[in-house]
Amino acid sequence: MLQDRTTARIRPAIALEGISKSFPGVRALSDVSLSLYPGSVTALVGENGAGKSTLVKILTGIYQPDEGTINVDGTTVHFATATAAARAGVTAIHQETVLFDELSVGENIFLGHAPRTRVGLIDWTKLNTDARALLQRVGADIDPTIRLRDLGIANKHLVAIARALSIDARVVIMDEPTAALSYKEIHELYELIDRLKADGKAILFISHKFDEIFRIADRYTVFRDGCMVGEGMVAETNQDDLVRMMVGRDVGQVFPKQPVEIGRPVLTVSGYRHPTEFEDINFQLRRGEILGFYGLVGAGRSEFMQALIGVTRPSAGAIRLDDRVLVIRSPAEAIDAGIVYVPEERGRQGAIIGLPIFQNVTLPSLSRTSRSGFLRLAEEFKLAREYTSRLDLRAASLDQDVGTLSGGNQQKVVIAKWLATQPKVIILDEPTKGIDIGSKAAVHAFMSELAAQGLSVIMVSSEIPEIMGMSDRVIVMREGRMVAEFERADLDAEKLVRAAAGIQEAV
Amino acid sequence: MVRTLLKNREVLLVVAILVLLALITVRFPGFVAPASLARVYNDTSILIILALGQMAVILTRCIDLSMAANLALCGMVAAMINATMPGIPIPLVILTVMALGAALGSINGLLVWKLDIPPIVVTLGTLTIYRGLIFLLSGGAWINAHQMSDSFKALPRFEIAGAPVLSWLSVIMIAIMFLIMSRTPLGRAFFAVGGNPHAAVYTGIDVGRTRFLAYCLSGTLAGLSGYLWVSRYAVAYVDIALGFELDIIAACVIGGISIAGGIGSVPGAVLGALFLGVIKNALPVIDISPFAQMAISGTVIIIAVAVNARAEKRKGRVILKKAEAV
């Protein structure tokens, strides 16, 4: 069996050949081929926008390719609908579990292919029995009759995997399955993937985390700009090669952190707590400092930041800004005080799609560009031009809908919006999440420049290289509490990860 | 135990209805006599049938404001068929107007499905169009009791096993809807589409088509109700059931069907309708002007939607382990 796989004459479970797909104005995939083999994990890597999610949608029948063929066990098939793909044994587990909170666990597993009685009605007894068996197979001890919303994120993933098994999938696609999981849960997932492999499933594993890829995958395929640029065995490659293929050039990740003289304390937070999300948050932020907040997704960092700027209310705590005690009850008050927050979810919380670039930039600064409540467009354009040009924004005009920009340029507009308020403290929540490497470097350079000009920066990030490359000091949060603090000189990747995951130091 | 029971919407509604009945009994003990309660149920039957259809639509994140107009149009057509051709058997008339109702519902469904027009706009538009069509059909004239055949008027009143056909019909509809909602893929698809349309696509459910079918279902039930209404009150004119769409939505909202879709149940819709039915029937009994009914419905809608919102409010992600244990 093992020999078969390496000698490569084994037939792929599914093979895509010459797949192309275009959308109005974009060629998402061009002439892409990909084969997935039974009992093997293939990692699909590429930057955001490389065409990975389009490929997943074609594999699962959500999109139909413009050109190219899909072969299952050697026969050409056509997935006209999601049901057709499921029938052919292809199933996907998505980064954000696409399941139904209000339905029962059992129904989530069997929706669309529930067992029926002889007269064609849904057979709930059989459904729940079968669901229980499937859940046991993935090692989950969950009652199939409870509602999905009562489960934690890790258990929801297990339900999604049980669903994949329920349609007797031969091909399982995992789209960043570990993004929201804790350290322990990730390892349980690895074990599960090993079991799926042993069952002979062909697995497509999409991830941004290289350690994962080297731990779990047998083969790799690299996408760049909608094209397949490389494939092979994971054992025969290394991280640098993969990165080079992804970005098409050598990138030693360079962080342009300028040494800055760190000044007096600007912001002092003491005793911040929230009934369910965080507690005992105490720290000082100094002039010119970049303070990193590291932790796993869901450690309570964003929740704390949003309480700090008044989106939610803390149950206790005090803020002191420039020796003045502040009470912040809304983002508007935070902006007035000089504390701004660049949120993590750019599309939902940051950019206002539908409004032109200049109106996005001036929105929090309208009180400065307007006169007694009346807009002055000339002032708005002036302000917008000043800040967008500092970030080297690429756009056709300032009157263009911000929704027509690329993710990286949208992020520049969002950051420009906040800088235009001339803040004293800027909080950047995952500032480079989901943007291309070029824009990433621009954001990092700019962050460094800001600190050099005397701004105080808080950077929430889950990326170790970014945290290590940019921060003067790092606070680690876990389960809503501050668990460690490191000066730049003491930064060590392993220590950070251990603190964030709550693993004891190996003695 | 009691607290978890009270969190259950259906139990809460049963309790509310019982409290309501108890309060009425204080003023007028005769109201809770079995015969009187049976009369209240019979009087609420049409609202129950309509609420079941509206429930399917609301579950899919849509709304059908045209149900009452659909009912009125189908009722007028039923009456006109009967008045001009009394020989046609009543079951055939009923099937005809149910088909007509389904067709009118499918127009809503097609506009929502194929053109992606917001459901509220579509049904606000078809509401007036359907009402207008009644005028065009009838020329504004009434069809009165003497123009209808006896069998046309008698069917809903005909008693089987001590209860009128109207009541039995609503019981049958409840049973059918219960079966559809809990035991068929279509019924489950209504929940899936409203609960998470994005995920529904991945499970192979066609969101637009499911919504279309929900509208067809609500239209069919509106068509049936059209005949029942006209034969029961023995009159058909342009303005019958005017504004009744609000009562239907009120019944659903009171029954715990979330206007945001994906949450609701057949017992909830039935109990919501019964709650309104009890109030409506109790008002004259306890000497409150029937004119107060509209204001009471409105108040109940507002209270119900507030209660729903409270129940649905997502618990924030609990990060602190301590808080989770509490």
Add this chain to the structure above:
Amino acid sequence: MVETQHSPRIIPDRLEGRGARALKSWESLLLVVALAIFITNSLASPYFLDPWNLSDATFNFTEKAMIAFAMALVIIAGEIDLSVAAIVALASTAMGYAATLGFDTPALVVVGLAVGLACGAINGLLVTGMGLPSIVVTIGTMSLFRGLSFIILGDKAFTGYPDSFAWFGQGYVWWVFSFEFVFFAALAVVYGILLHKTNFGRSVYAIGNNATAALFSGVRVARVKFILFLLTGLMAGVASICLTSRLGSTRPSIALGWELEIVTMVVLGGVSILGGSGTIPGVVLAALIMGMVTFGFGLLNVPGIVMSIFIGLLLILVIALPIVYRRVRRRLKEGAR
């Protein structure tokens, strides 16, 4: 300050002039339609072009349009208020009741405005304070407000208004220009400035496009929405004064179904029902179009309920046609490739 090494690319403010953009807009299409109807009507009926006839015709849209201006803002902000017609009824009932108590005209005006504001405040509190969906809330308050009118009036009517009260709905400011029409025009200017020229208007657009991001950007979302519901209530009060004064009587069914016509007017004016876009000039043109069509049908003796079929069709077509047009155009483009 250090010289920047690279010269940043200059991004122009706008690619096309405002004129070019205006020419392609929904409003210019409405203008063409309005002119076409005007010409058709004047050819179809010799009575249409008479100034006094035209002046009379304005009454069938001015009151609704006053509410439509505020409704446009509410819809742009992503909410809706279906209770406006019921507020008109309740305000009218309150004024009628006050008139029977012997209130004079200024006091009646105050009563009408106060009831409108109070109803708007109730809607606003329920939507912003308790975070309830405005569509259900205002369906509820629509029933509640009109229900209160029914409780007060039953099947009776108030008719005893002071003579001076008639001026709002029947008076003329100058020549053929009625008070209502002049007031409508003034409100159009006020709302146009409010929406298009002030910070408040900008925040309305921001909320309609992305309320969460607007909140994060320091827009006081709840406060703005509350003010919008308050304004809508106030305008319903204003319209109620005009309508009651014009009719000289109040029945609980007064202004029945207006919410539909007002929403239609707003949507026809190019306001997206999903929020985020639309203009006051568009709503003004839509009001003129609906008014002229109603007047034209009236001259042809078409009954009111048939008019409503037309309005229902108009509402759906106005939304459907751009969608169909975009699809056909896309298909043609794809075919060409």
